[in-house]
Amino acid sequence: MCVSCAWAKPAQPHPLEFCENGAKATAWETTSRRAGPAFFAKHTLSELETWSDHDLEEQGRLTHPMRWDAARDKYVPVAWSDAFDEIGRELRSLDPHQVDLYTSGRASLETSYMYQLFARMYGSNNLPDSSNMCHESSSVALPESIGSSVGTAILSDFENTDCIFYIAQNVGTSSPRMLHDLQDAVNRGVKIVTFNLLRERGLERFVNPQSPQMLTGKETKISSEYYQVRNGGDIAALFGVCKALIEADDALKASGASRVAGQDGKPKDQDNAAMVAFAASMASADNKHVLDHHFIQEHTTGFEEFAQAARAHQWDELERVSGLSRAEMMQAANTYANASAVMMIYGMGLTQHLMGVENVHMVCNLALLRGNIGKPGANICAVRGHSNVQGQRTVGITEKPGLAPLDKLSQLYGFEPPTWTGRSTVETCEAIINGQCRAFISLGGNFLKAIPDTAAMEEGWRKLHLSVQIATKLNRSHVLHGEVAYLLPCLGRIEVDQQASGPQAVSIESSIAHFHGSRGKAKPASSELLSEPAIVAGIAKATLGETKVPWDAWVGNYAQIRDAIERTYPETFKDFNKRLFQPGGFARPVPARERKWVTKTGKANFITPHRLFPEFSTSGRADVLHLSTLRSNDQFNTTIYGYSDRFRGVEGTRRVVFMNGEDISRLGFVNGEHIDVTTAIDDNNIRKVTGLRIVQYNIPKGCCAAYYPEANPLFPLAHHDPKAKTPSYKLLPVRLTRSSFNPDG
Numbered sequence: 058m059c060v061s062c063a064w065a066k067p068a069q070p071h072p073l074e075f076c077e078n079g080a081k082a083t084a085w086e087t088t089s090r091r092a093g094p095a096f097f098a099k100h101t102l103s104e105l106e107t108w109s110d111h112d113l114e115e116q117g118r119l120t121h122p123m124r125w126d127a128a129r130d131k132y133v134p135v136a137w138s139d140a141f142d143e144i145g146r147e148l149r150s151l152d153p154h155q156v157d158l159y160t161s162g163r164a165s166l167e168t169s170y171m172y173q174l175f176a177r178m179y180g181s182n183n184l185p186d187s188s189n190m191c192h193e194s195s196s197v198a199l200p201e202s203i204g205s206s207v208g209t210a211i212l213s214d215f216e217n218t219d220c221i222f223y224i225a226q227n228v229g230t231s232s233p234r235m236l237h238d239l240q241d242a243v244n245r246g247v248k249i250v251t252f253n254l255l256r257e258r259g260l261e262r263f264v265n266p267q268s269p270q271m272l273t274g275k276e277t278k279i280s281s282e283y284y285q286v287r288n289g290g291d292i293a294a295l296f297g298v299c300k301a302l303i304e305a306d307d308a309l310k311a312s313g314a315s316r317v318a319g320q321d322g323k324p325k326d327q328d329n330a331a332m333v334a335f336a337a338s339m340a341s342a343d344n345k346h347v348l349d350h351h352f353i354q355e356h357t358t359g360f361e362e363f364a365q366a367a368r369a370h371q372w373d374e375l376e377r378v379s380g381l382s383r384a385e386m387m388q389a390a391n392t393y394a395n396a397s398a399v400m401m402i403y404g405m406g407l408t409q410h411l412m413g414v415e416n417v418h419m420v421c422n423l424a425l426l427r428g429n430i431g432k433p434g435a436n437i438c439a440v441r442g443h444s445n446v447q448g449q450r451t452v453g454i455t456e457k458p459g460l461a462p463l464d465k466l467s468q469l470y471g472f473e474p475p476t477w478t479g480r481s482t483v484e485t486c487e488a489i490i491n492g493q494c495r496a497f498i499s500l501g502g503n504f505l506k507a508i509p510d511t512a513a514m515e516e517g518w519r520k521l522h523l524s525v526q527i528a529t530k531l532n533r534s535h536v537l538h539g540e541v542a543y544l545l546p547c548l549g550r551i552e553v554d555q556q557a558s559g560p561q562a563v564s565i566e567s568s569i570a571h572f573h574g575s576r577g578k579a580k581p582a583s584s585e586l587l588s589e590p591a592i593v594a595g596i597a598k599a600t601l602g603e604t605k606v607p608w609d610a611w612v613g614n615y616a617q618i619r620d621a622i623e624r625t626y627p628e629t630f631k632d633f634n635k636r637l638f639q640p641g642g643f644a645r646p647v648p649a650r651e652r653k654w655v656t657k658t659g660k661a662n663f664i665t666p667h668r669l670f671p672e673f674s675t676s677g678r679a680d681v682l683h684l685s686t687l688r689s690n691d692q693f694n695t696t697i698y699g700y701s702d703r704f705r706g707v708e709g710t711r712r713v714v715f716m717n718g719e720d721i722s723r724l725g726f727v728n729g730e731h732i733d734v735t736t737a738i739d740d741n742n743i744r745k746v747t748g749l750r751i752v753q754y755n756i757p758k759g760c761c762a763a764y765y766p767e768a769n770p771l772f773p774l775a776h777h778d779p780k781a782k783t784p785s786y787k788l789l790p791v792r793l794t795r796s797s798f799n800p801d802g
Contacts, residue, residue, distance in 0.1 A: 058550070058565050058573050058574075058575035059079040059082070059083075059234075060079070060082045060083065060086060060163070060549065060550050060551060061076075061078045061079045061081075061082040061693055062078060062079075062231065062232045062233075062234070062441075062442065062693075064232040064234045064235050064440070064567065064568055065211075065212050065567040065568060065569045065571060065641075065642070066567065066573060066641070066642065067212055067641055068640035068641030069640070069641075076233035076234045076236075077233060077690065078230075078233055078690070078693055079233075079234070081691075081693070081698045082693055082696075083551060085114070085530075085696065085698060086118075086529060086530075086549045086550075086551050087549075087551055087579050088117050088118060089117070090115070090116060090117025090118065091116075091117045091118055091120050091582065091583070092116040092117050092118065092119050092120070092530070092531050093119075093120035093121055093583070094120075094121055094123075094133075094134045096116060097123060097131055097132040097133070098131065098133075100131070101129070101130040101131055102125065102130050102131065102132070102536045102537075102538065103130055105531075105536040106533075106536050106537060108536075109697075110503065110506060110532050110533050110695065110696075110697060111697040111698075111699075111700075113530075113531045113532055113533065113535075113536065114530045114531060114532055114696060114697075116530075116531055117530070117582075118529060118530060118546070118549075118582035118583070119528060119529060119530060119531060119544065119546035119582075119583075120546060120582060120583035120585055120586070121134045121546065121583065121585045122134065122135050122136070122137055122140050122543070122544070122545050122546065122585070123135060123543070123544040124140065124143075124542070124543055124544075125538055125541070125542035125543075125544075127540075132544055135543070137587065137595065140543050140545065140595075141595040141596055141598070141599040142599050143541070143543075144523070144525055144543060144596055144599060144600070145596065145598075145599025145600040146599075147496065147522070147523045147541055148179065148496065148523070148596075148600045149600060151495055151496055151522070151523075153179055153180035153181040153183075153475070154181065154183070154477075154493075155493065155494060155495040155496060156179070156181050156183060156494070156495065156496040156497075156498070157181075157183040157184075157185060157480060157485045157488065157489075157494050157496070157497050157498070158172065158175075158176045158181065158183060158184055158185075158498045158500070159184075159185050159186065159482075159485070159497065159498065159499045159500065159502065159504055160172060160184070160185075160186040160187070160449050160454050160500045160501070160502075161186070161187050161446075161499070161500065161501035161502030162186075162187045162188070162441075162442060162445055162446030162449065162501075162502075162694075163445065163501040163502070163550075164445060164449055164500050164501055164589055165445060165448075165550070165563035165564060165565060165575075165589065165590075166445065166448050166449070166451070166452050166563070166564045166565060166566065166572070166619075166622065167563050167564065167590055167611075167615050167618040167619065167622070168500070168563070168589040168590050168593060169445070169448065169449035169452050169453070169454050169500075170452040170453060170618060170621065170622050170625075171590055171593045171594065171597070171608075171611065171618065172454065172500055172593050173452065173453035173454050173455075173461070174453070174466065174470065174597075174606065175593060175596065175597040175600075175601070177461075177463075177466060177472075177474040177475060178470065178472050178474075178597070178601055178604060178606070179597075179600055179601065180475050181475065181479065182456055182458055182475050182476075182477060182478065182479030183456060183479040183480045183485065183494075184454050184455060184456050184479055185456060185479075185480055185481055185482040185484070185485040186446075186449060186450070186454050186455075186482070187442075187446055187482075187502060187507070187694075188441075188446050188447070188449070188450055189456075189481045189482035189483070189782065189783065190409075190482050190507060190508070190783060190784055190786075191405050191408060191409065191441070191442050191446065191783070192405070192408050192439060192441055192442075192446070192447075192783075193408070193413075193481070193778075193781040193782065193783045194407070194408035194409075194410070194413030194414050194416065194417055194778055194780075194781040194783045195207075195208075195408055195417050195439045196450070196781070197414050197417075197780050197781045198413075198414040198415075198416075198417035198418050198421070198664075198781075199417060199421070199437075199439070200655075200656070201414075201418070201656070201662065201664060202417070202418055202421035202422075202425075202656075202661060202662055202664055203421055203430060203437070203649040203654060203656070203661050203662075204648060204649055204653075204654045204655035204656040204661070205647050205648065205649040205655070206450070207439065207447060207570045207645070207647060208436065208437045208438045208439040208568070208569065208570070209430055209431065209436040209437050209438075209647055209649045209650045210400060210402070210436035210437060210438035210569055211436070211569050211571070211644065211650070212238065212569060212641070213433065214398075214400055214433065214434050214435070214436050214438075215238040215239075215241065215242050215400070215434075216241075216242075216245075216434075217398055217433035217434030218242065218247055218396075218398050218399065218400045218434035218435065219246075219247055219248070219396045219397055219398055219399075219434065220247060220248045220249075220250065220392060220393065220396030220398070220399045220400070221239070221242060221247060221248070221249045221250070221399070221400045221402060222250050222252070222389075222393065222399060222400070222401050222402070222423070223239075223249055223250065223251045223252070223253075223260065223280070223402050223403075224251075224252045224253075224291070224401070224402065224403040224404075224406070224407060224420065225252065225253060225254070225286075225291060225403055225404055225405070225406025225407040225416075225787075226253075226402065226403055226404025226405070226406055226407075226440050227253070227255075227257045227259060227260065227404070227406075227687070227688075228259045228260060228279075229257060229258055229259015229260065229690065229704055230257075230259065230687075230688050230689060230690045230704065231404060231405075231440070231442065231688065232404075232440055232568075233259070235440070236259065236279075239279055240277045240279075243277055243278065243279060243281075244277070248281040248282070248392055248396070249279055249280050249281055249282075250280070250281065250282045250284070250389055250392055250393070251279075251280040251282065251283045251284065252284050252286050252291065252294055252295075252389075253283070253284075253285065253286065253406065254285065254286060254287075254288055254406065254685055254756060254757065254760060254762070255285070255687070255715070255754065255755065255756050255762065256283070256285065256755040256756075257704065258704040258705075259279070259704065260279055260280050260283065261278070261279060261280060261283065262276040262277060262278050262279060281392075282388065282389060282392060284381050284385055284389065285380065285381075285755075285756075285757050286379055286380055286381060286757075287378070287379060287380030287683075287757045287759060287760060288683040288684075288685050288757070288759075288760040288787070288788055289378075289410065289411075289412070289670050289671065289683060289787075289788045290378050290379035290380050290381075290669075290670070291379075291406075291407055291410075291416050291419070292378075292412060292415055292416060292419050292666050292668075292669050292670070293370075293374075293375045293378035293379035293669045293670065294375075294379035294380075294381055294386065295419040295420065295422070295423055296366075296367055296370055296375060296419065296666075296669065297370075297372070297375040297376075297379060297381065297383070297386030297387075297389075297390075298386050298389050298390045298393065298423060299363075299367045299390075299419075299422060299423055299426060300367040300368065300370055300372075300375070300386075301335075301386055301387045301389075301390035301391075302347055302348060302390050302393070302394060302426055302427075303347075303348070303364050303367045303368060303426070304336075304367075304368065305335055305336035305347045305390070305394070306336065306346060306347040306348045307368075308335075308336040309336045309346060309347065312336075335387065335391070338391060338395075347394050347427075348426050348427060349426070349427045349428035351428075352425075352427075352428030353425065353426070353428075356425075356428070356652060356654065356660055356661050357425050357660050357661045357662065357663055358658045358660045358661075358662050358663065359662050359663035359664060359665065360425075360663050362663070362665050363422055363663040363664075363665045366665045366667075370669070374669070375669070378669045378670050380757045380758075393423075393427070394427070397434075397435075398429065398432060398433065398434030398435040399424070399427070399429045399434075399435055400429075400434065400435065400436055400437075400438060401420050401423065401424050401429065401436070401437045401438065402438040402440060403416075403417070403420055403437075403438070403439060403440065404439075404440040405442070405786075405787070406685075406787055407420070407787075408439075408781075408783055409686075409783055409784060409785060409786040409787045410778065410783075410785050410787050410788050411671040411776070411777070411778055411779075411785045411788060412666070412668075412670075412671055412778065413778040413781055413783050413785070414778055414780045414781050415664075415666040417439075418664040418666060419666060420437065421437065421661070421664070422663050422664065422665075424437055425661055425663060430649060430652070430661065431649060431650055431651060431652035432652075436650065438568070438569065439568070440568055441568045442694065445565040445566060447566050447567075447568065447570070448564075448565050448566030448572070451566055451626075451629065451645065452622055452625075452626070453466075453625075456478065456479035456480055456481050456484075457478060457479075458474070458475070458476050458477070458478060458479075461474070462625055462626065463476065465624075465625050466625065469605075469621070469624060469625065470604065470605045470606055471604075471605045472604070472605075480494075481782045482508065482782070483509075483774055483777055483782045483784065484782065485497075486508050486509070486510065486514055486517075486774050487774060489514065489517040489518060489520075489521065490510075490513050490514065490516075490517035490774075491517075492517070492520060494521065495521065495522045495523065496521065496522055496523035496524070496525075496539070497518075497521055497523070497524050497525070497539070498524075498525040498527075498596070499524075499525065499526050499527065499528075499534065500527050500589065500593075501527060501528060501529075502534070502695075503532040503533060503534050503694075503695040503696075504534045505518060505533050505534040505537060506532065506533055506534065506695040506766045506769070507694070507695050507766060507769075508769070508774075508784070509769055509772035509773065509774050509776065509777075509784045509786075510744075510769075510770070510772060510773055510774045511766075511769050511770040512744075512770055513742075513774075515537055518534075518537050518538075518539070519537060519538075519539075520539075521538075521539030521540070522539055522540050522541060523539050523540070523541045523542075524538045524539035524541075524542045524543075525542075525543045525545065525596075526542075526543070526544050526545065527545045527547050527589065527592050528544065528545070528546065528547065529546065529547060529548075529549050529582075531544075532695070545587075545592055546583070546585070546586050546587075547586060547587060547588060547589045547592055548577070548581055548586050548587070548588045548589070549577070549579075549582075550563065550575055550577060551577050551578065551579045552577040552578075552579045552580065552581045552582070552586075553577045553578065553579065553580065553581065554577050554588050554615075556588070556591075556612060556613050556614065556615070557612075557613030557614065558613050558614040558616075560576065560577075561576075561588070561614075561615045562574045562575060562576045562615065562637060562638075563575050563615060564619065564633075564637060566645065567642060570644060570645040570647055571641065571642030571643060571644050571645065572630075572633075572636075572637075572642050572643055572644075572645065573638075573642040574637035574638040588612070590611065590612050590615065590618065591612045594608035594609065594611065594612050616634050619633045619634050619637070620633070620634065628646060629645055629646060649661070671788070673737075673738055673790050674738065674739045675737045675738065675790045676790075678737075679723075680724065680792055680793075681737045681790045681791065681792055682716075682720065682759055682760060682761045682790075682791055682792075682793065683759060683760050683761070683788055683789070683790055683791075684714075684734070684760075684761050684762065684763060684768065684771070684788075684789045684790075684791045685760065685761075685762045685786075685787045685788065685789075686762065686763060686764065686765035686766075686768050686769075686786045686787065687715075687762050687763075687764060687765065688764070688765055689701075689702035689704075689705070689707070689711065689764060690702060690703065690704050692764075695766050697711070705752075705754065706752075707752060710750065711764045711767055712748060712749050712750060712764075712767060713749055713750045713751070713752045713763065713764070714732065714734060714749040714750070714751055714752065714761050714762070714763045714793070715752050715753075715754040715756055715761060715762040715763070716751055716752070716753060716754065716756065716761045717753075717754070717755075717756050717757060717758045717759075717760065717761075718753045719758055720758055720759065720761070721751060721753060724793060726751055726793070726795070727751070728751055728752070728753040729750060729751060729752075730750070730751050730795070731748050731749065731750050731751075731795075731796040732749055732751060732793045732794060732795060732796050733745055733746070733747045733748070733749070733793070733794050733795075733796045734746045734747075734749055734763065734768070734771060734791050734792075734793055735771075735791060735792045735793075735794065736771050736772075736773065736789065736790070736791060737790040737791050737792045738773070738776070738789070738790050742773070744770055744771050744772075744773065745770075745771070746763070746767065746768055746770055746771055747796055748796050749763060749796070761791070761793075765786060769786075771789060771791065772784060772785070772786065772789055776789065
């Protein structure tokens with residue numbers, strides 16, 4: 058399974074079921090370069106702190122377990138047994154409340170299950186993970202709206218849909234393999250309605266490198282309608298579409314047309330012949346209605362409150378906040394209403410917001426208006442990032458004890474799991490800064506680069522007592538360290554994992570909640586490497602001593618771990634080992650796919666956002682722009698493969714800020730000039746990123762964009778969704794000033 062994004066693998070894969078991102082990730086992991094003892098003998102960590110992450114990772118694969126030697130300020134080799142023993146001693150000396158165990162999206166289901174079990178047996182629920190920073194807004198909002206923590210879409214929906222609403226996700230850089238499915242849909246005549254901040258090449262047109270199309274250079278037009286929403290204007294844009302649908306339905310009622318179910322409230326435009334004509338263009342021939350009132354009545358609650366809110370919003374307000382015209386929102390509504398099965402696809406452009414949870418609620422509200430959940434071709438698809446970021450939550454990586462089967466774990470392994478609420482990623486960062494976190498164990502990832510408030514975090518990071526990094530390559534989170542620091546190299550998923558019972562397989566969960574098996578094929582980078590399960594087991598045994606968990610047997614045969622996962626989650630993982638390599642994966646049960654709503658009301662819920670846009674003290678200031686972070690095609694998450702963003706025409710640097718041409722002139726700048734960017738919200742601490750080069754780009758006025766993670770130092774930790782605690786990486790007020798620093802010389 059691809060080590061890059063989490064997009065689904067079909068039962069009948071394409072001849073080369075990978076994309077540019079997957080190819081780069083594979084090459085990055087299977088490199089012939091090595092960062093072994095000889096490398097670390099040449100460089101102090103103080104020196105390595107001055108290196109870029111690209112240069113650190115480019116040194117190649119880690120080969121030996123290393124311990125920081127304070128006297129020499131270098132990593133020096135250490136025996137695995139000694140490393141485990143000392144880590145165990147250090148953890149036993151600490152209060153479990155002081156210890157945080159982080160998981161990136163790379164770890165397999167098997168490793169993640171072992172890791173969360175170790176954490177809870179140790180006594181800690183501090184299990185922050187990368188999903189806290191990306192789709193936690195989905196994990197909070199979807200259960201409230203439809204009773205599922207994941208989306209409801211499956212691959213066959215692409216074959217049955219006749220319209221796709223594609224919202225705030227750049228398929229070309231984040232999940233290019235999905236372009237196959239989008240291209241096939243377009244070739245069937247499916248309309249794709251895109252809502253996105255920037256004009257993105259992958260959302261406009263696509264040349265498939267795995268089809269004869271490549272030889273002719275012919276392109277597939279992806280988006281039939283493309284609406285550039287202002288940064289943070291998604292709720293207003295979706296409210297506009299919903300308002301058009303609801304008022305058109307009202308107009309039909311007022312004109313005497315029949316409907317399945319009635320409602321109170323009179324449309325403002327009931328006497329407007331144009332509105333009646335518009336409504337008629339959206340009504341189905343059989344029932345003469347716009348909304349699916351039978352579905353709304355049978356399957357939902359909260360419709361009347363939501364409908365009244367939609368009617369109450371004024372078009373000029375929706376236009377101002379969304380950046381779209383009334384005509385554009387009505388056109389999108391018309392396309393939506395004239396489709397019988399609509400998919401809703403969205404990404405982190407919706408979730409990484411101060412109002413991320415409300416954004417996802419609005420996607421669900423739009424789907425519920427016409428029953429576009431739980432039927433072929435009509436479902437919600439939350440596009441996840443890393444290849445198992447969704448799966449690790451499925452097997453217990455969560456700081457919320459109510460989401461983990463604590464009773465089952467207690468029964469199976471004879472211990473009392475902690476029941477206190479642990480720390481999410483943002484809360485872990487706060488604990489590191491204020492000294493409440495004394496030890497940090499990281500199962501993959503580059504935590505210091507991924508999180509907000511970089512300067513404060515790096516200062517707090519140095520005060521950790523213990524830092525343990527399980528990794529394949531070197532990054533900044535390794536060269537900054539605690540008082541006691543270990544760097545533990547592990548096998549990659551691509552490599553053969555030879556254990557006592559033979560070569561092992563692992564499993565992951567895709568974005569569409571299907572489980573897949575994966576076997577490594579490459580020769581390991583070093584004979585000194587251990588697998589992730591072996592490292593977790595080694596730390597667990599050294600920390601916990603004798604337990605009822607057969608750690609060694611699990612490491613010797615991962616099928617036994619999968620049996621344990623099945624015993625813990627019998628409905629989700631029924632016949633786990635038998636179905637491990639089922640073509641197309643096997644599906645996780647998602648009741649909402651069958652229109653079974655596991656919510657407090659027993660129905661799907663219309664949930665009405667009570668504001669369109671967050672309030673900032675700088676709102677309306679002419680010198681303030683709203684910044685969004687984005688990724689290039691030459692990176693994956695915090696891993697930077699190179700300095701070429703060919704889709705956006707940026708070469709040789711990532712220190713740029715994308716701006717609208719009118720804003721460049723209005724603020725007195727010129728294209729290509731270097732500027733400093735400063736956070737523009739109420740905060741006593743000044744946060745600044747210097748020397749970014751202006752790149753004129755097709756982005757709405759009042760908005761700008763810069764690369765993640767280079768822009769992360771601008772984001773305060775407190776700048777997050779209040780319910781999901783997801784950092785608002787897609788919306789931050791900033792000021793721009795002329796820079797005296799020119800990184801290009």
